Amino acid sequence: MSYEPVLIAGCDDPDNVTLKGYEKRGGYATAKKVLKNMAPDEVVTQVKDSGLRGRGGAGFPTGLKWTFLAKDTGKPTYLAVNADESEPGTFKDRYLLERNPHQLIEGCLIAAWAIQAHDVYIYLRGEFPYGRDIVQAAIDECYEKGYLGDKVFGKDFRCNITTVLGAGAYICGEETGMLESLEGKRGHPRNKPPFPAVEGLFNCPTIINNVESLSVLVPILERGNDWFQSLGSEKNWGPKVWCVSGHVKKPGIYETALGLTINELLEEHCGGCRDGHSFKSAVPGGSSCGIVKASEFDTALDFDALREVGSSLGTGGVMAWDDTTSIPEALANFIEFYAEESCGQCTPCRQGTGWAAGILHRLVHGHYMDGDFDELERIARGFTGTTICALADAAAIPIHSYLAKFPEEFKAMAERAHALTTGA
Amino acid sequence: MYGEAFEKKLEKQESRYPEDRKRANLMAALHAVQDEVGHVPEDAIHWLAERYGISSADVQGVIRFYTMFFEDKPGEHVIWVCRTFSCELMGGAKVMAAMEKALGCKVGESDPTGTFGLRWQECLAACDKAPCALIDKDMYECLTPETVELVLEHVKNGGGGARVEGEKLVPLREGAVR
Ligand SMILES: Cc1cc2nc3c(=O)[nH]c(=O)nc-3n(C[C@H](O)[C@H](O)[C@H](O)COP(=O)(O)O)c2cc1C
Ligand code: SF4
Ligand code: FES
Numbered sequence: 001m002s003y004e005p006v007l008i009a010g011c012d013d014p015d016n017v018t019l020k021g022y023e024k025r026g027g028y029a030t031a032k033k034v035l036k037n038m039a040p041d042e043v044v045t046q047v048k049d050s051g052l053r054g055r056g057g058a059g060f061p062t063g064l065k066w067t068f069l070a071k072d073t074g075k076p077t078y079l080a081v082n083a084d085e086s087e088p089g090t091f092k093d094r095y096l097l098e099r100n101p102h103q104l105i106e107g108c109l110i111a112a113w114a115i116q117a118h119d120v121y122i123y124l125r126g127e128f129p130y131g132r133d134i135v136q137a138a139i140d141e142c143y144e145k146g147y148l149g150d151k152v153f154g155k156d157f158r159c160n161i162t163t164v165l166g167a168g169a170y171i172c173g174e175e176t177g178m179l180e181s182l183e184g185k186r187g188h189p190r191n192k193p194p195f196p197a198v199e200g201l202f203n204c205p206t207i208i209n210n211v212e213s214l215s216v217l218v219p220i221l222e223r224g225n226d227w228f229q230s231l232g233s234e235k236n237w238g239p240k241v242w243c244v245s246g247h248v249k250k251p252g253i254y255e256t257a258l259g260l261t262i263n264e265l266l267e268e269h270c271g272g273c274r275d276g277h278s279f280k281s282a283v284p285g286g287s288s289c290g291i292v293k294a295s296e297f298d299t300a301l302d303f304d305a306l307r308e309v310g311s312s313l314g315t316g317g318v319m320a321w322d323d324t325t326s327i328p329e330a331l332a333n334f335i336e337f338y339a340e341e342s343c344g345q346c347t348p349c350r351q352g353t354g355w356a357a358g359i360l361h362r363l364v365h366g367h368y369m370d371g372d373f374d375e376l377e378r379i380a381r382g383f384t385g386t387t388i389c390a391l392a393d394a395a396a397i398p399i400h401s402y403l404a405k406f407p408e409e410f411k412a413m414a415e416r417a418h419a420l421t422t423g424a
Numbered sequence: 425m426y427g428e429a430f431e432k433k434l435e436k437q438e439s440r441y442p443e444d445r446k447r448a449n450l451m452a453a454l455h456a457v458q459d460e461v462g463h464v465p466e467d468a469i470h471w472l473a474e475r476y477g478i479s480s481a482d483v484q485g486v487i488r489f490y491t492m493f494f495e496d497k498p499g500e501h502v503i504w505v506c507r508t509f510s511c512e513l514m515g516g517a518k519v520m521a522a523m524e525k526a527l528g529c530k531v532g533e534s535d536p537t538g539t540f541g542l543r544w545q546e547c548l549a550a551c552d553k554a555p556c557a558l559i560d561k562d563m564y565e566c567l568t569p570e571t572v573e574l575v576l577e578h579v580k581n582g583g584g585g586a587r588v589e590g591e592k593l594v595p596l597r598e599g600a601v602r
Contacts, residue, residue, distance in 0.1 A: 088508045091549040119440070126492040127504070127548050129561040130585065162440040165455055167490035170546060184450030184476070186489035202445050245510040245551035252552045287509070319510055319551070333509040337546055343489075 003231075005255040006219035007212065007241050011099035017134055019141040022102035030222040031109040032153050043114035047217065050225045051237050056082050056173075056210030057286065057315050059303045066115055066207060068197040075204040079112050080182060080196075081122040082210045083131070084166060084173035087286035088337055090317030092241040093211040095253050097124065097131035100215065101138035107214035108161060109152065110221055115207055118158045123178050126167035136163050170341035174389045175208040176200075177343065188345050189389035212241055232258035236302035240316055246282075247274050247322040259305070262297040266320055277322040281405070285314020287334040288394035290401035291327070310401055327406040328413045331398055332360035338395035349392035352383035356399060363410075368417035373403060373410060425471050426460045447476035450486055454493050463494040491545070499534035499541030501579050504558040507544040510551035515568070519555050520544070522569035526576060540576065553587065563596065564588075 015021030022028070034043060048063025069077060081104070085093040096104060108120050124132045139161050142148040150158050169187045171177040176190035179201050200206025216239060220228050229237045242254045242265060249271030256265070262282055266272060273279050279294040284301060290311035292299060299305050303313045321330070339357040344350045356379050359372050380396035387393070403410060425431075434453055441448040450472065457468045464487055473480040487493040505511075505520045520531060523542055527535040534541040550556045553565030557575075562585030564575055571588045578586060578593055586593040 085549050086547060088547040089510055089551055090547070091551055094549040125549075126490065127545065127558050130563070133561075160440060162437075164451060166492075167451065167454070168492035168545065169490050181451060182448060183445070184447040184486070186486055202442060202448075243552065245554060246513060251554075317551070321513070325513065329512075330509055333507075333512055337508055340546060 003256055006223075006239050007096065007103070007215055008100070008253060008255045011095065011253075016099060017101055017138060019102060019138070019145060019147075022100075027102050028106055028147060030218050031106045031113075031147075034110050034221050035113050035153055035155055035157065038113075040114050040116055043110065043221070046225060047114065047220065050220050050228045051235060052213065052216065052220065052228070053236075053303060054210055055212035055216070055240070055316070057087060057288070059313060062209060062213055065197065065209075066111075068195065069115055069207065070198045070205045073205060076119065077115050077117045078201045078204055078206040079108065079115060079117040079120040080175075080178065080201060080206055080208045081108060081120065081214060082173060082175065082178060082208055083122055083124040083128070083135075084170075084178060085128075085211070085315075086125055086170040086173050086341075087288060087315050087317060088334060089243070089245060089283065089319040090286045090315040091243045091245075092253060092316060094128060094131055095243070096211050096215055096241070097128065098134050101135045102142075103215045103218055104135070104211055105138055105142055105148075105161065107217040109147070109159060110217045111207070111209065111214055112159050113157065117207070118160065120159065120161040121182055121201070122161060122163045123172065123182055124163060124165055125172070126165055126169075129165065132163050132165050139163065169343075170337075171343045171389070171391060174391060177389065178208065179206065186343070188343050189391075191388055232302060233300070236300075236304055240301070242269075242301070242316045242318055244270050244318045244320065246318075246320040247277065247279070247325070248272065248320050249274055259300045259302045261300055262292060262318070265301060265318065266297070270320070273320070273322050277324060280321050280323050280325055281327070282318060282320045283398075284311055284316070284318050286317040287319075287337065288397055289314040290397055291405050293405055310404070326364075326413075327402050327409045328360065329364050331402045332357070332364045334398050335360050335395060338391060342391060343389075346383075346387035346392065348383035348386045349395075352379045352392065353395050355379050356395070363413060363417060366417045366420045368414040368421070372414070377403065425468065426457070430456060430460060447478055450476060450483070454487065458493065462500065463497045466495075469495075491543075497534075497538065497541075498543070500539050501560050502541045502543065504543050504545035504548070505531075506546070506548045506550075506554070506556050506558075508547035508551075510547070511555040514554035516555035518569045519557070519567045519572065522572040526572050539580065562586075565596070 010016040010025050044066050052062045053059040054062050112120055152159050166172045172181045172187040174189045177187040181187040196206045231238050236258050240258045245251045254269045282292050283289050292311050296309045299309050306312050335357045339353040342349045342353050380399040383392040384396045437452045438446050438449045457464050469480050469483045473483045527540050529535045531542050555567050556565045559579050565587040585596040
């Protein structure tokens with residue numbers, strides 16, 4: 001079945017970043033229709049019924065999250081857009097921000113109307129100054145045209161969108177770390193509860209959604225839930241943007257319906273493995289996911305199927321690795337990442353990720369000590385479920401998964417290291 | 425502090441926050457200061473603290489939390505080479521080594537003339553164009569050790585983001601808003 005992209009459509013056209021270019025392909029017609037014809041509650045209900053699951057990594061149902069908003073608090077409600085995209089292997093949001101900014105803004109308008117938020121903050125990671133300029137230019141055009149401001153589309157609805165640039169901290173992608181940063185503070189995640197929907201930005205009810213989750217609202221409201229649920233499978237519906245890197249012939253951005261297999265994505269879309277090699281494994285959704293062996297590549301890329309092979313969909317950042325790739329080196333690289341990016345509030349995370357990174361660093365540099373692997377797993381168990389945010393849990397996932405799926409590689413590395421140290 | 429246009433910019437940004445929450449603009453204000461002078465000097469720290477009714481230690485705490493804010497001049501141009509795995513796989517470490525050699529400094533330092541500061545950064549969200557680097561506000565993609573000198577020269581001459589193709593640098597996305 002041929003699939004018609006709804007998120008990356010227009011992204012190859014340089015004009016698409018301008019209001020004129022976006023409107024040329026029907027842009028803002030949906031938001032206008034929604035604000036004119038639908039009550040906010042109706043939008044919430046439609047998004048809830050669509051079954052859309054968040055595209056930021058956790059896969060939480062978007063409409064359901066919206067229903068958790070505290071009501072009648074007398075406080076304003078905020079929408080915060082997570083454009084912090086820092087999960088290793090993930091580059092879809094950058095693509096959408098730089099090439100399809102108006103669809104994000106249109107999605108923001110739909111969401112803001114649904115939850116009756118008058119202030120939207122788009123938080124972009126500090127490494128996206130170019131994307132921020134593009135999005136800001138698009139926002140400026142919308143103010144001029146009356147699509148943002150005191151009277152959106154001439155209606156009695158005020159909506160402001162503000163872009164905020166981070167400054168190099170993965171933890172500001174964690175939603176409460178992001179809220180702290182939006183308040184002008186260090187990005188220290190908050191203890192939950194209270195959840196942001198009850199007490200978020202400036203202690204007011206706040207919804208946080210990912211760039212792709214918001215962008216996909218436009219086709220959902222335009223085409224309806226039947227269309228949305230014609231893509232993918234039960235509870236794993238809709239379009240998805242994939243970002244593929246590693247040893248494929250054609251790394252890059254792809255959009256399909258959820259639920260194609262890893263094989264289909266890598267072979268049919270990405271041209272397969274580079275010449276002279278074959279795939280060993282892949283990580284389907286950023287570094288915080290379990291690893292999938294090539295023998296499991298017939299698994300569908302969706303939220304539920306990947307769980308069955310000990311992985312998860314995460315962000316859709318697919319890293320494909322061939323037979324030359326060292327799994328222990330991959331693990332060492334990623335754990336170094338978590339150690340570097342731990343915000344330092346929780347002792348198990350701050351210390352544990354550092355210890356684990358130290359052991360792995362030693363190992364890949366030829367020094368193995370008896371019991372290292374047990375120690376790694378013990379440390380990972382120590383920082384699972386014992387911390388303020390999920391960064392530590394995320395770091396534990398590759399440790400357990402890589403050791404379980406590729407024990408022979410770790411063993412071989414230990415033996416080599418042992419031979420090096422003893423001269424045997 | 426840095427003239428009228430600077431003050432106007434800050435006031436406009438601050439207008440987006442509730443009256444009693446103006447410190448929310450601290451991230452933007454720190455970026456604005458860095459855009460003016462390349463780092464956040466001590467007098468700016470005190471000035472921002474006063475402006476937002478918080479302590480200088482608080483401002484400093486924020487600066488030190490984020491890798492992209494600097495209390496000391498990092499170099500006129502800051503080079504952020506991606507350290508994370510998709511780039512490592514494609515030779516990121518070799519690119520860094522070539523940078524160190526070309527600049528005559530180690531990662532974490534600036535070159536002897538103060539023109540370039542050299543840093544590692546985590547995944548820059550351009551993994552399909554590995555190995556890559558962010559230099560100031562622009563991306564440099566598909567880097568090779570052989571073309572490092574070319575890239576540095578390009579940056580010194582004010583060139584924008586580019587991708588290495590063979591032995592050449594090709595500008596990114598011509599025609600897009602700049
Ligand atoms: C350590 C950590 C980093 C995260 N980084 C991001 C990120 O960069 N972008 C993102 O959208 N979500 C990120 N998340 C998930 C967010 O906390 C949040 O669930 C998401 O933005 C919600 O949006 P969604 O429901 O639309 O997916 C991160 C979570 C954790 C624990
Ligand atoms: S788990 Fe780690 S990153 Fe998260 S709050 Fe604790 S120390 Fe910070
Ligand atoms: S790993 Fe270098 S950009 Fe993602």
